[in-house]
Amino acid sequence: MYYEDTGEGASVLVFSHGLLMDHTMFAPQAEAFKHRYRCISWDERGHGRTANSETCEPFSYYDSADDLAALLDYLGIQRAILVGMSQGGYLSLRAAIKHSMIVQAMVLIDTQAGPEDPAKMPGYAVMINDWVTHGLSDQTAAILEHIILGDGWGGAAAWREKWAAWQSHNLLQCFHTLGSRDDIRDMLGTINVPVLVIHGDVDVAIEPERARAMTDAMPNACMERIVGGGHASNLTHPDRVNPLIEAFVSQLSRPLHHMG
Template sequence: MALTPAGLSMEHRRHGARERRAAVSGRFVTTFAGDPDMPIASVNGQNLYYEDTGGRGPALVFSHGLLMDHTMFAPQVQALQGRFRCISWDERGHGQTADPEQCAPFDYYDSADDLAALLEHLGVERAVLVGMSQGGYLSLRCALIHPEIVRALVLIDTQAMLEDPEQMPHHEALLRAWMEHGLSDDMATTVERTILGQGWSGAAAWRAKWKKATPINLGQSFLALAQRDDISPRLPDIHVPALVIHGTDDTAIAPNRARAMAKALPRAQWVEVPGAGHAANLTHPQPVNLAIERFLEQLD
C-alpha cells in the first residue's frame, strides 16, 4: 500500500495551495449537515465543524493535534470563555469534519487557509491562535501566509522542523497496520501512550474515537504530517508574541525541538510542564491554563 498518491509531489501541492489562497473570497455560506443546530462552515471547499462561545472578548482559536478533535481543548475553553471568545474546530479528516468524500490530499497550508476562511466566516478580524502539535503546524503557517489575522500564537507540544527520521518508520508501520486491519488493542495502547501518556484517566474515550477513524482520513492526515516542509528558517519572519508550552515527558516531539523553535521566534516565551506528555493541555490543564492566562494578560 503506497502512502504517497502517485504523481503528487509536495511542491505541486504547495503551488496548488498558493493558487487556492489567491482565489479565496468573501463568499462563504453556512450549511447544516443532518442536525440543523450543528454549526458547519462551508469554506475553502470544506464543511468545517466548529464551536464558538461568542462574546465580545478577544478571540482565541483552538486547533487540535493529529488523531484528536476540538474537544481536546475543553479544559481551556471552560477556563477562558468568560473573558474571551473561544472558537474550536475540527480540522480536515478529524472529528465532525471527517467526511471521507472531502478528504482529498492536503497540506498544512491548506489547513491554514481553512482557519483563515473560518475566521472570515465568523467575522473575526484577528485572533490568538492556539495550536497543539498538528494544530501548531497549521497555526505557524497561518502566521506566515495570513499574518494580518494573527494577534499572537500559543504553541503546545509542537515544532517547526520535520519529523524525527528515526521515528517515521515506526509511525508508517503503525499507520499501515491500522489502515489495513483496524486499530488493535495493542496499537491503541501505543497511540494512547504517545499522545496522552500512561495511565491518564480520560484515555478510554479517545481510544473509542480512534477505533472509528476511516482509512482515507488516516492516510491523508498522515501524508500531511509526513510530507510537510521545514519552516524553521522562516520563524524569524513571525513577529507576533508567542508562547511555547511543552511537556517535559513528550516522546512524540522531544522538548529540545520545541525549545529551538522558541529561541528562533523573535518574541517567544518558553514554559515547560513537568511530567506532561504530548497533550499537555488535556492531561495537565491547570499549569497550561495558568501559562496561557498570564500570556494573554501581557498582550496589548
C-alpha cells in the first residue's frame, strides 16, 4: 500500500481519495497544511501505486477502512482526523463505525452515506464496459472530466492521462465495489465525533441534498457549500476548501457550533 507521510504537528490528517483518483488529488491540502499538521495521503485498493498490475481481489469499503486503520497502526498513530472525498468518504464513514477509537474527527468532501443513485448506475455501467472493451475514448474522458473535475478546469489533462492507464481488472472491481456498497444511513447517529461536511454546489455526481441529509443525521456535524465547486472541490477549489478545513481543525478543542 503506497502512502506519503509529510509534515509534523499534534494533529494528524489522513487524506483518502475518490474513485478513479489517487493520493495526489490532495496535494493542495498536504502542501498547505504540512507546516502545521502531519499529513498522510495514500492510494487505496485498485488505485494509483497501490494497484496490482495482475489482479484486484474483491473488496468492500469496510476492507478499505481496515486498510486505513492498519496504516495508522503501522505508523504508530492512535487517532487521526479523517479527510475523505467521495469514495474516501465512504471508507472514512465506515472507519468511524468500525474503528471509532482511531477517529478524532472527520472532514467529508462531496460524499454521501447512502448507495449510488440507481438512476445513474446503468449509464455508469455502459461507460465502464466501453472503457474496458475499447480503451478510454475521448467521449468517456470528457464525461469523467465533467463528472469529477467540472468543465474547463486547467489541470484536467494530467488526470485524463492517468485514467487512460487504468487496467481493466482494477477498473471493474473498483466500480463493482462502488455499486454494491451497503446503505449506512441508519448508522450515522452513532458517529459522535465532530464532522465537517464540504460539498460543491454544482456536484453532478452527488447532489448537495444527499450531503445535507447525511449532515443532519450526525449529532455533531455541520455543512459548508463550495460555490461553483463540483465533485472534486478540494482539488479544483482549494482556495475555498482549505480555509474551512483549517478553521475546523484549529477549533476541534472547542464546541463545533463556534465555527463561522
